Amino acid sequence: NAGVTQTPKFQVLKTGQSMTLQCAQDMNHNSMYWYRQDPGMGLRLIYYSASEGTTDKGEVPNGYNVSRLNKREFSLRLESAAPSQTSVYFCASRGSGVREQFFGPGTRLTVL
Amino acid sequence: GQQLNQSPQSMFIQEGEDVSMNCTSSSIFNTWLWYKQDPGEGPVLLIALYKAGELTSNGRLTAQFGITRKDSFLNISASIPSDVGIYFCAGQNSGGSNYKLTFGKGTLLTVNP
Numbered sequence: 001n002a003g004v005t006q007t008p009k010f011q012v013l014k015t016g017q018s019m020t021l022q023c024a025q026d027m028n029h030n031s032m033y034w035y036r037q038d039p040g041m042g043l044r045l046i047y048y049s050a051s052e053g054t055t056d057k058g059e060v061p062n063g064y065n066v067s068r069l070n071k072r073e074f075s076l077r078l079e080s081a082a083p084s085q086t087s088v089y090f091c092a093s094r095g096s097g098v099r100e101q102f103f104g105p106g107t108r109l110t111v112l
Numbered sequence: 113g114q115q116l117n118q119s120p121q122s123m124f125i126q127e128g129e130d131v132s133m134n135c136t137s138s139s140i141f142n143t144w145l146w147y148k149q150d151p152g153e154g155p156v157l158l159i160a161l162y163k164a165g166e167l168t169s170n171g172r173l174t175a176q177f178g179i180t181r182k183d184s185f186l187n188i189s190a191s192i193p194s195d196v197g198i199y200f201c202a203g204q205n206s207g208g209s210n211y212k213l214t215f216g217k218g219t220l221l222t223v224n225p
Contacts, residue, residue, distance in 0.1 A: 031211065042118075042216055043200070099145075100160050101157075101211075101213060103155045
């Protein structure tokens with residue numbers, strides 16, 4: 001099993017450009033999460049999906065949209081990137097009946 | 113919202129020394145998780161704690177769920193160079209189907225060989 005995979009690994013955007021960060025898990029988990037990590041801030045929840053077909057806002061959702069395409073995939077979209085969205089983005093997943101979340105390797109995004 | 117205070121922010125130690133770090137919360141959690149993040153990688157789960165007072169070990173790592181449910185600590189014994197990284201605590205309330213995590217800001221550990 002690959003666990004949680006994320007693409008791309010690195011990305012540089014110009015202000016105003018759009019892009020979609022992809023996440024997939026092969027553990028048959030119901031719940032998936034998107035976090036951003038900034039220096040000295042820890043990880044902050046952007047959006048999550050408790051199950052296929054549902055999505056909810058987390059702590060810092062402004063400027064982002066998400067799509068739970070199917071049980072395996074959960075994408076994060078930046079419609080008009082801003083320098084404040086320069087960060088490392090992590091996707092995580094969690095199985096039913098368990099409390100632990102498992103993380104992907106991250107996408108490092110720079111917005112110029 | 114809930115806040116976690118994790119300390120210390122950073123530690124510089126010699127190989128072989130023991131390490132202790134802790135997290136305190138302004139509110140109660142049902143679960144405490146400890147993660148380690150290596151440079152350029154995602155967080156990896158080290159230890160999960162589910163009950164107040166619980167003490168759990170994973171090799172040289174020991175973590176405890178505080179009896180008040182508002183704190184947790186992680187100890188690393190006999191540190192080695194590969195222990196270098198950022199350690200995060202995370203608290204969780206399993207309300208409904210959310211199981212959202214609140215993270216501390218991390219402890220950066222440097223081990224001098």
